[in-house]
Amino acid sequence: MTLAALLLAGSLYAQNGDDSHYDERHFQLTTMLRYDSYSWESSQMSVNVSIGGRRNRENYWGFQTGLLKVSRTMQYGVPLLIDYTHYYPMGKAGRHSVYFGTDIGYMWIFRGQSSIFLSEKLGFDFDLGGQLPHLMVGIQANFWGVGATVGFTF
Secondary structure, eight states: OHHHHHHHHHHHHHHTOSGGGGGSOEEEEEEEEEEEEOSSSOEEEEEEEEEEEESSSSEEEEEEEEEEEETTTTEEEEEEEEEEEEEEEETTTOOEEEEEEEEEEEEEETTSOOEEEEEEEEEEEEEOOTTSOEEEEEEEEESSOEEEEEEEEO
């Protein structure tokens, strides 16, 4: 699923690869690997895709979903999240950013206990240059634990 999203997003990004569009509204796709730890014995890992739009250079709203695995119980599920990210451009050109955001929604667990989900996130968005995507690296905290995220923004 992530490979398909990367291939699709790569071709979309190549069509509008210059950064001048960041001052305008535009489509954004993010693929990420997310890991949340709830205790020494319990964690979950997910491969997610966030699809949405940038209203301007600083604000992104999207829908995030994917496939998650809960480690201790070996259960699987699907996150269904609304994704908001605020970018704070850094440097003279503003091509790199610090970001802060919120993911809120529902973790639907197959044959298990599903739950409401709320997470705050903080990280860095690095422009890799030219036609390449941005590398996104961050940490997050939710009601149950802490985690990390790594992915690409197109």
